[in-house]
Amino acid sequence: MASETSPIPAARQTGLCPSAGSCALFARFSATPVLAIWRTCYCLGRFGSCACFQLAAQGRSVPATLFPNGTEADAGLAAEGA
Helix, strand or coil, X not given: CCCCCCCCCHHHCCCCCCCHHHCHHHHHHHHCHHHHHHHHHHHCCXXXXXXXXXXXXXXXXXXXXXXXXCCECCHHHHHHHC
């Protein structure tokens, strides 16, 4: 689901996410081969459906524990990947 407040039209919310350069998860996904599926599906695919992108597009802070599908990771797990 694309964010209604995103400055990017929903039809264009595919390809490389414009937030990839500043996204902590993109860096983690790129450095960890087992997490590459997340990068492929969200960061390099339909980034408009990424919960992190949607929050950032609204000018809101993105919790370090938030995954692209909207689920929250255990705080300890998020710290391990930092």
